[in-house]
Amino acid sequence: MKFSVLGPAGTFADAAAKAYLKTQPLSNIIFDYHPTFDQVYQAVSGENIGLLPLENQLDGYVSATLQRLQSADVTEIGEITIPVNFGLVANVTDLSKIKRIYVQFKTEGQCQTLLTSMRNVQIITTSSNMISLEKFQAGQSGDAAIIPQSQMTDLSFPLMMDNVADQDDNSTRFIIFQSHPADLEKISHEHLATDHFKAPLFITPAFNDRPGTLYDILGYFAKSELNLVTLMSLPVKTQLGVYSFYLEISGTREQQAILFTTLKKIAAKYRVHSLGFYAV
Template identity: 75%
Template sequence: MKLSVLGPAGTFTDAAAKAYLKTQPGTTVTLDYHPTFDQVYQAVCRDNLGLLPLENQLDGYVSATLQRLQTADVTEIGEVTIPVNFGLVANVANLNQIKRIYVQFKTEGQCQNLLSQLPSVQIMTTSSNMISLEKFQTGEIGDAAIVPQSEMSGLQFPLMKNHVADQDDNNTRFIIFKNQPANLDELSKQPLDTNHFKAPLFVTPSFNDQPGTLYEILGYFAKAKLNLITLMSLPTKTELGVYSFYIEVSGTRDQQEEIFATLTELASLYHVHLLGFYAV
């Protein structure tokens, strides 16, 4: 079995994958690196497992992951959260000598305090933190990069600043998923090996231009006393003004029957795209 992740090796996704595999003793899995979200997803379509970042503590949800989950026929089977922090490297002696800085698209939102000190610097967005480092190392005088703090110990440059994220307490949550549509009936019979579960899903009304639509959807969960830990809206891309609601429900083993009864009732009125049901 292969676990497809965003590469190259050394990224936080790579670290999350290794952390997840430690929770799966006795399982033989090879890490399969890809440079883009689409390539990870396509690899999962070829029956690999996949792992992608879902949520960062400082910068919120990763839209590139949510957009793929919105229509993907996959089942989330678990998640893993790891601490993340960053350092700055530059081939000049002072911040005011930096002309260009390489930074991964999600890292940028987590290091705003640093970047606000560099208002005239050209920000070069990359797809991964390790690519930021590679671009910097082959760049020109005046270049800099924000890289994983874990990579700083092996580097030596004129300017190096540790822990440049906006706060030291910073974590990213990753999901693990497989190429199989999540089935309500099958998942309702799935035993939990811990007392708590999480159930992610999209709910799409047939039309949004009606007062109280979201209120009615949320009312089903409130009536069942099910806790929602996430609520977001995403465009369906079919036409302007039409949105899906991304919801994550959490609960205990005693609420397993209630969550599936609620989802079955919702599915009779709205399009419900369940993404999984797993222990946390």
């Protein structure tokens, strides 16, 4: 089985994939590394699986992942959360001498305290923490990079700072997915042997400017006593001012049938794009 993740090896996505495999009875896994979200998504086919970051504790949801889930025919089969932290490496002896700093786009939002203190420094955004390290190592005097703390022990540079994230307690949640659509009718007959489940989905109203639309949608879950743990709005991109809602519902074993009955009621009035149903 091929497991596609953001690479190269050594990224937090790589660590998350390996942590997930420790919880699953899977064998003969081949890791398939890609530099961009789109390439990870496009690489997953058949029974192979992929992993993308969904939410960071400090910087919130990863819009690049949500935007793909919004229209993608994928099924989420699980999730994994891992701790993350960052260090700074530089080819200078003092912070004031840094001219350029390489930082992954999501890492940047988690290290704002450090970055805003560095005046007149060019911030160069990368697609991966390991690419930040590679570009820094191929650079010159005055360069710096923010990289995973786990990589710091194998490096030696004039300036090295540990734990540069805005707070030490930091984690990122990743989703694991396959490349086939989540059929609401089909999965409604599945029953997970677990005490708790999570069901992610998008709901798109026909009209967003009608008073009470969101109130009406949320009412279905309130009446069914289903716990809504996530609510995000995203533009549908086909028309300005039109949005869909990303939701995650959590529940217990006894609520599985209630979940699907509720979603069928909602689907009779709104467009429901299910993303699966998995144990947590």
